[in-house]
Amino acid sequence: MSDRIFGAIGLALAVFYYWSATIIPDSFMADAIGPKTFPMIIAVVLGVCSLVFLFRPDPEPIWPRMRDFAEILAAFVVMMLYAQLLPVLGFVAATIFATAYLTWRLGSKPLGSLMTGVGTSAGIYIVFHLVLGLNLASGPLGF
Secondary structure: OHHHHHHHHHHHHHHOOOOHHHHHHHOOOOOOOOOOOOHHHHHHHHHHHHHHHHOOOOOOOOOOOHHHHHHHHHHHHHHHHHHHHHHHHHHHHHHHHHHHHHHHOOOOHHHHHHHHHHHHHHHHHHHHHHHHHOOOOOOOOOO
């Protein structure tokens, strides 16, 4: 039943998305495919996938227990805090905290999670900021 509900919602969204794509105004620049094509392709793919959910649903899933939902909610809160604290703490510090918490909740030991957070944060910072020259949020320490 849940697959069919998901498929019906997806199909309605696909129809709305396709309709929204049709009202995109044409650009003043001449383009072979125009600005409507890509959103229309996305809408068609979403519609086909939704039809599969409607007509070939999986057996009913076993839903997680309430404790597992609490874990999912906590991870969601951490990601929202990450987005809010990114400009305040900077990329490196915010990423260390978010990565360390999430890997700890996925089963790593606390020290291993902290090392993973530091390694992930440093690695992304090095690749994206130092090598590729992209701007990342600077914190009070400048990185």
